[in-house]
Amino acid sequence: MNFSVKFSLLTVATLSIPVSAVAQEDLTRQVPQTAPPATVSNPVIQAVPGITFEQPKPVIEEWSKKDAKALLTFIEGVGADGLDPAEYRPDDLRQALADGTVNVSQNVDDWSDLDATGEELSLSEVASQSFTWLVEDLRDGRTPMEDRKQWFVIDSDPDFYPTSDLMTEALQQHDVAGVLKSLNPTHPDYAVLKQALANTPKTETKKRKLIRANMDRWRWLPRDLGTQYLITNVPEYQLRLTVNNKIIRTYKTVVGKPGRTATPQLAEVVEGVVFNPTWTVPQSIVKGEGLGQKVLNNPTWAANAGYKATKSENGFINVVQQPGPGNSLGMMKLDMPNEHAIFLHDTPAKNYFNRDQRALSHGCIRTERALELAITMAILGDGVSKDDAVAISKSGEYTKVALKKTMPVYITYFTMATDIDGKLRTFDDIYDRDAPVLASFDQPRERNRTRVTDEEVVPIEDPGL
Known part of the structure; x- marks a missing residue:
C-alpha cells in the first residue's frame, strides 16, 4: 500500500x-x-497520532463499472476469509451494475449508514458502502466489542489505514481486490487458518466456525505486529x-x-x-490472611521468608518481600x-x-x-x-x-x-471466550461498532500461586 x-x-x-x-x-x-x-491501558501508546473514537462519516466516491465489477467479484469470494458474502449486498451491487441504480425501499434500513433520503441508490453509493463494510470487517474484525471478552486492545489500524485512503487508492490504481487483500494480517497464522478453512468440507460446520472465529481474532490485532x-x-x-x-x-x-x-x-x-x-504484598493477604501480624510477631520466620513489615501510627501494616x-x-x-x-x-x-x-x-x-x-x-x-x-x-x-x-x-x-x-x-x-464470538457470526453484522470496550478492568492484586 x-x-x-x-x-x-x-x-x-x-x-x-x-x-x-x-x-x-x-x-x-x-x-x-x-x-x-494503541491500548486502553497504556496512555503513552494511546497517544499515537490520529487515534480518535468518533464514528467516521460515510465515504462516497465515483465508481466505474469495471471497478464495481471487481468489487462484486471480491465479495463473491470473501467466504475464503471467513466472512459471509451476503452481508456486503452483492445482489444490490449486481442490480446497480445492470441498471445504474438500485431500489432499496424494501431494505432501506440496511443502507442507513448512507443517510440516503430517497429510495434509490446510485452505483457509486452502493459500491462505496459495500467497500466500506468490507474494509471494516477485514481491517478491524467482524466481532462486536461486547463479544470480545476481556479484550483491552485498541486496534490502531483504522487510523493508519483509513477507509477513505483505501478507497481512493483502490479506484486510482484500479486494484480493488489488491487493496482489500492487503488488509489481511501479516502474521503467518492467518494464512494457515485460511488454508485450513479452504480444506475443511462445508459439512463440518463446527470446525469451520471455529476457524472463522480465530481468523477474526487476528483481525482484532494490528495488521502488522x-x-x-x-x-x-x-x-x-x-x-x-x-x-x-x-x-x-x-x-x-x-x-x-x-x-x-x-x-x-x-x-x-x-x-x-x-x-x-x-514484592509489595497486597492487603488482601497482609490483612485478610493475617500475614502482617505474623511478620511482626515472628521476626525470625519473617527474615527467613524475606518479609519486612512496617506499621504506621494508624495501624496500617505494609509488608514487602525482599x-x-x-x-x-x-x-x-x-x-x-x-x-x-x-x-x-x-x-x-x-x-x-x-x-x-x-x-x-x-x-x-x-x-x-x-x-x-x-x-x-x-x-x-x-x-x-x-x-x-x-x-x-x-x-x-x-x-x-x-x-x-x-x-x-x-x-x-x-x-x-x-x-x-x-x-x-x-x-x-x-x-x-469462544461462545460469544461464535454466536456473533450467527447474528447480522453490527454496523458502527465501537472501538473501546466497556468491560471492567480488574487489577491483579496477588501474583502468588
Whole structure:
C-alpha cells in the first residue's frame, strides 16, 4: 500500500541468528518497526497520532463499472476469509451494475449508514458502502466489542489505514481486490487458518466456525505486529520471542485461573527489566490472611521468608518481600505498565511448568527460564551489555534496567492456532471466550461498532500461586 505514513518509525535491534540470548553477540543490526498498537491501558501508546473514537462519516466516491465489477467479484469470494458474502449486498451491487441504480425501499434500513433520503441508490453509493463494510470487517474484525471478552486492545489500524485512503487508492490504481487483500494480517497464522478453512468440507460446520472465529481474532490485532515482539497464546501456555514473524525462543507459561483472575487480552510495551524484584504484598493477604501480624510477631520466620513489615501510627501494616530465590516474583519481572497490573515474571514454583494444564495463577504470567528472558530483553532493549546483565542478575540487589528500545508484548487468546512446533492445533477454551464470538457470526453484522470496550478492568492484586 502506498499510504503516507503519519507516524515516525521506531528502530529496534534484532537477533542475527537464533542462538541462546545469553550467548548472543550480534545485536547491532537495526531494522524498522512500526509504532506499537494503541491500548486502553497504556496512555503513552494511546497517544499515537490520529487515534480518535468518533464514528467516521460515510465515504462516497465515483465508481466505474469495471471497478464495481471487481468489487462484486471480491465479495463473491470473501467466504475464503471467513466472512459471509451476503452481508456486503452483492445482489444490490449486481442490480446497480445492470441498471445504474438500485431500489432499496424494501431494505432501506440496511443502507442507513448512507443517510440516503430517497429510495434509490446510485452505483457509486452502493459500491462505496459495500467497500466500506468490507474494509471494516477485514481491517478491524467482524466481532462486536461486547463479544470480545476481556479484550483491552485498541486496534490502531483504522487510523493508519483509513477507509477513505483505501478507497481512493483502490479506484486510482484500479486494484480493488489488491487493496482489500492487503488488509489481511501479516502474521503467518492467518494464512494457515485460511488454508485450513479452504480444506475443511462445508459439512463440518463446527470446525469451520471455529476457524472463522480465530481468523477474526487476528483481525482484532494490528495488521502488522512489528518486526520484533513477544507474544503469548494464553490457552497454549507458551510465550514466544519473535523476530520477523519467526520464533527465536519459546518459554512455557503459567497463566490466570478461570474466573475473576483470568489473564486478560492485552497489547502492551516492555519498558524495562527488573532484576531481583521486591514484592509489595497486597492487603488482601497482609490483612485478610493475617500475614502482617505474623511478620511482626515472628521476626525470625519473617527474615527467613524475606518479609519486612512496617506499621504506621494508624495501624496500617505494609509488608514487602525482599529479593531472593523465594520471592513470589522470582528473580525478575518485565516492567510493562498497565492498569490491569499484569506483567511477565519468574516464580519460585518451577514445578508448575511440568503440568499440562497451567491456568493456576492470579492473572499475571509466570515464565519458564525467566532469567534467560530477562537478560535477553535487557540486551535487545539496549539497556545494558550481556556481561552487565549477568552481573546484575547475580548481585541479589533490586535493579531496574530501563530499555532504550522498547518491545511490544501481545497477550492473546486463540483456541485454534499453530503451536510452537508449527502444527495447527486446537486448544482448550479455558476461559469460555469462544461462545460469544461464535454466536456473533450467527447474528447480522453490527454496523458502527465501537472501538473501546466497556468491560471492567480488574487489577491483579496477588501474583502468588
